Amino acid sequence: MPPIRDKFTIHSKAVVCQDVELKGDITIGSGTIVHPKATIFAIAGPIIIGSGCIIEESAILVNRRKEVMRIGDDNLFEIGCRIESPSVGNSNTISTRARVHHTVRISSYCVVGAGVLLVPTEDQVLEDYTVVYGPAAEQRTWSGRGKVQEADLRRKHAEYLREMLPKFNRLRRGDGT
Amino acid sequence: MEPPIYYSKAEFIETDTGNKVSRRATIAGPQNIILGGKTIISSGAIIRGDLRRTGPGHAVVISLGRYCLVGEGCVMSLSVTLSDRPPYKTYRGNFNYYPMKIGDHVHIGANSVVEAAQIGNHVEIGKNCVIGKFTIIKDCARIADNTIIPPNTVVPALSLFSGSPGGFCRFVEDLPESTQEMVEAQTKQYYTRFQPLDR
Numbered sequence: 001m002p003p004i005r006d007k008f009t010i011h012s013k014a015v016v017c018q019d020v021e022l023k024g025d026i027t028i029g030s031g032t033i034v035h036p037k038a039t040i041f042a043i044a045g046p047i048i049i050g051s052g053c054i055i056e057e058s059a060i061l062v063n064r065r066k067e068v069m070r071i072g073d074d075n076l077f078e079i080g081c082r083i084e085s086p087s088v089g090n091s092n093t094i095s096t097r098a099r100v101h102h103t104v105r106i107s108s109y110c111v112v113g114a115g116v117l118l119v120p121t122e123d124q125v126l127e128d129y130t131v132v133y134g135p136a137a138e139q140r141t142w143s144g145r146g147k148v149q150e151a152d153l154r155r156k157h158a159e160y161l162r163e164m165l166p167k168f169n170r171l172r173r174g175d176g177t
Numbered sequence: 178m179e180p181p182i183y184y185s186k187a188e189f190i191e192t193d194t195g196n197k198v199s200r201r202a203t204i205a206g207p208q209n210i211i212l213g214g215k216t217i218i219s220s221g222a223i224i225r226g227d228l229r230r231t232g233p234g235h236a237v238v239i240s241l242g243r244y245c246l247v248g249e250g251c252v253m254s255l256s257v258t259l260s261d262r263p264p265y266k267t268y269r270g271n272f273n274y275y276p277m278k279i280g281d282h283v284h285i286g287a288n289s290v291v292e293a294a295q296i297g298n299h300v301e302i303g304k305n306c307v308i309g310k311f312t313i314i315k316d317c318a319r320i321a322d323n324t325i326i327p328p329n330t331v332v333p334a335l336s337l338f339s340g341s342p343g344g345f346c347r348f349v350e351d352l353p354e355s356t357q358e359m360v361e362a363q364t365k366q367y368y369t370r371f372q373p374l375d376r
């Protein structure tokens with residue numbers, strides 16, 4: 001295997017803390033926030049993260065496949081979660097300590113509950129509005145009620161962090177600047 | 178008396194009030210964190226004091242009482258990540274993080290994530306737990322290992338909780354009334370056992 005070549009493209013409006021482990025070809029979109037101690041590993045293919053995502057501390061994003069791992073906009077990856085899915089849509093919430101295997105593709109508006117292990121052996125697509133919960137990774141569909149409020153909270157959360165994080169943490173810039 | 182737990186003197190910083198903080202712990206915004214004294218913060222712990230309420234002046238984000246322990250049993254291990262961060266919500270249209278208050282004699286196990294609003298005195302939280310946002314844990318409660326407590330839960334005094342949402346029952350049993358004395362003795366003993374090793 002060839003050595004991993006590092007190439008970080010970080011949008012000027014993204015907030016990426018210094019204490020973040022990045023490896024491989026990574027693109028981070030505008031307004032995305034990466035908390036300290038998060039890890040983003042592009043082992044085989046590149047990782048492209050959209051705008052307005054929040055990646056909290058000790059969250060791990062890994063791409064083991066050759067293809068591009070695409071993460072949409074306004075996703076929230078909470079503390080200590082581990083995501084290897086080849087594609088993630090928009091406005092998803094991956095809760096604390098959840099684990100999603102590389103066989104799962106996540107659409108939009110999905111919620112993976114706290115501590116859920118989502119590791120199917122065959123390929124699976126989480127449809128829009130799917131909620132995964134409990135120790136057996138049961139699934140239900142969310143009616144979509146309170147979606148606007150949820151999106152509003154996410155937007156304000158990101159806005160707050162964009163203002164507060166640079167006051168207490170050193171930031172990291174991309175290669176271009 | 179159990180044997181002492183040794184730590185390397187170079188790794189920990191000891192303050193005047195007897196707090197022992199690992200240099201390998203990640204502490205953001207330390208000016209917003211209050212440690213009560215004789216509190217131990219182990220290596221690999223993450224404490225977020227930077228997520229504070231907006232507004233002028235100082236704001237206490239996280240306050241820990243006396244004889245607390247963050248990240249028990251992970252003194253030797255580096256892979257441990259434990260997180261202590263205040264909870265957030267919007268109130269009257271404004272987004273804010275809210276302060277977190279932890280009482281005296283509280284032990285938090287390795288790899289646990291705590292986003293509670295309030296934790297009382299003499300509380301024991303096991304390993305690998307997730308304490309949801311705005312949870313209130315009353316005095317002398319105990320949370321078993323690997324427990325996931327959903328957001329906005331209130332854990333009553335002298336109760337043992339275990340399991341995860343969607344799983345089996347969460348309240349398990351009442352704890353004996355002597356819990357307070359037992360936990361107090363235990364936490365004090367842990368602090369005395371936690372000794373530096375010169376080398």
